[in-house]
Amino acid sequence: MGDAELESLRAELNQIKQQWQEANSRLERLEAATVADGERVSTGRVKSAQQRLMDMYKRFAIISLLCVGWMPLMISRWQDVFSYSSTTYRIMVVILCALYFLTASTMDFCLYRGVRAIDIARMPISEVSTRAIRLKRSHHICQITLIPLAIILLTLMIWPIASPAALIGMVIGGAVGLAIGLTAYFRIMRSYRTLIADS
Amino acid sequence: MKTTALPDDIIAEKDFLALVHRSKGIITKICWYYAHDAAEYEDLRQDVLAAMWYARSSFRGEAAPSSWVYRVALNTCISALRREKRRGERVALENMPEMAAEESAALERYREMHALIDRLRPDDKAIILLWLDDLPYEEIAAITGMPRNTLATRLRRIKQRLVESSRK
Numbered sequence: 001m002g003d004a005e006l007e008s009l010r011a012e013l014n015q016i017k018q019q020w021q022e023a024n025s026r027l028e029r030l031e032a033a034t035v036a037d038g039e040r041v042s043t044g045r046v047k048s049a050q051q052r053l054m055d056m057y058k059r060f061a062i063i064s065l066l067c068v069g070w071m072p073l074m075i076s077r078w079q080d081v082f083s084y085s086s087t088t089y090r091i092m093v094v095i096l097c098a099l100y101f102l103t104a105s106t107m108d109f110c111l112y113r114g115v116r117a118i119d120i121a122r123m124p125i126s127e128v129s130t131r132a133i134r135l136k137r138s139h140h141i142c143q144i145t146l147i148p149l150a151i152i153l154l155t156l157m158i159w160p161i162a163s164p165a166a167l168i169g170m171v172i173g174g175a176v177g178l179a180i181g182l183t184a185y186f187r188i189m190r191s192y193r194t195l196i197a198d199s
Numbered sequence: 200m201k202t203t204a205l206p207d208d209i210i211a212e213k214d215f216l217a218l219v220h221r222s223k224g225i226i227t228k229i230c231w232y233y234a235h236d237a238a239e240y241e242d243l244r245q246d247v248l249a250a251m252w253y254a255r256s257s258f259r260g261e262a263a264p265s266s267w268v269y270r271v272a273l274n275t276c277i278s279a280l281r282r283e284k285r286r287g288e289r290v291a292l293e294n295m296p297e298m299a300a301e302e303s304a305a306l307e308r309y310r311e312m313h314a315l316i317d318r319l320r321p322d323d324k325a326i327i328l329l330w331l332d333d334l335p336y337e338e339i340a341a342i343t344g345m346p347r348n349t350l351a352t353r354l355r356r357i358k359q360r361l362v363e364s365s366r367k
Contacts, residue, residue, distance in 0.1 A: 012362045016315070020331045023312045024228055026305065030295070031223040034244055038219030041248040042212050048249035049275065120274035121254035121267065124344020129322050132278040 050115060056184075057112035064105035071097040075157075081166050082157070093157055100146075100153050107142040111135065147181075215255050219248065222268040225332075229269070232316050232328060233276035237295045243276055250275045263338070270342050273325045318364050323357045330354060 040046060047055070072094040075082045084090045114135045118128055158170050219226070226247055234240035251258075251271050258267050316324055322343075329339045340350045 009359070009362055012365065013358055016361060016365060017331055019308065019312055023309055024224070026309070027227055027231060028224070030227045030231070034223045034227045034248070035220055037245055038216060038223075038248050041245065041252045042215055042219075044252070046245060046249045046252075048253050049246045050250065051253065118278065119254075119257075120250055120278065121257040121271050123274065125270070125273050125277060125322060125325050125342060126344040128274040128278045 050118065050120065054112055054115050057108050057115060060184075061105050061108035061112055064101045064108060067101040068098050068105065071101060081169075082161065083166075084160050089160065093153075096153055096156065100149055103149070104142075104146055107146070111139060111142065114138065150181075211255050214258070215252060218255075218258065218264060218268070219251070222265065225265060225268050226272055228332075229272040229276055229328060232313065232324065233321070235317070240295075247272045247275045266338055266342055269329065269334075273328075273342070277321045277325060315361065315364055319357065319360065323353075323360075326350070326354055327357050327361060330358075 075090065075094050075097065082090070082093075084093065114131070118131050120128060123131075154170070154174050158167060158174075161167055161170070226244065230240055230243040230247060234243050251268070254271055258264070316327065319327060326339065326343060329342060334342075336347055336350060339345075339354075340347045343350065345353065
């Protein structure tokens, strides 16, 4: 870069800096609302975004953990609905169900710990960015792993059941579950903002 | 334990409000440049303040309070965590009620400045915001966690990109 070009660059940067300072002096009008928000936050009732994300993962981990016990119990107890022809098949479905929810719970717990480990007050920006990118990737990996497993599990559960009513009920249940899952998925993805796309 | 923590919490709340008052300019500015509409700006501002509130114990004994505020605000804006979009029409930042008294030329300048900085990646945006705020290289390096030389090289590239964008 020549001297003249360097000089021109410097002049343009100075101009940008001047415009920046001018713009900021006008932003003072918004500062009163910042102070008012600060007072509201200091009541301790407003959660930070990080806490909301942690809560969500914790909730999912607990629900999945409860399902580890509940789903096999349901399959074992409701033999008229889950009317499998052999006990071996029933045991296999029960074990797969328990394994699936245990995997889901472990994954959500790991993500929860990952979000909790981010210390935005002490960590430098580069580290927080890296961790957030890694977490978003981990979240995608978990989804990519769990969705096909859920489809396989549901197929194994529904396929041998002859009753049309039970079949319809489970298909509707599966569809509702999928819709809830996808809604939660997109909500979490939005929460991570645009990090992946930008990196 | 909760019973012994109460007096500290009361002091921390006072400290916190004083800190918010001192740093209102930094918080407002950072949220403004990371937001894309009025609702997002308000969400970001609340998230930054909530993050500051919950991290306030780590503030005690900080040599430079503004560095702490910059770090929390930038980390919050960069790393995360937007709420779901509110329904209804999006209100542009420069059309917020507080800006209503501005003349149209000034509003246009706001829009241009915001658009110029918004073209940068979120972490580059953080570096340039700190540079525009006249922070010394050492402080920018400490906040961003970059070695000084890496920072200097990166900042040079960002400045060039900024000038190229402003010429368009």
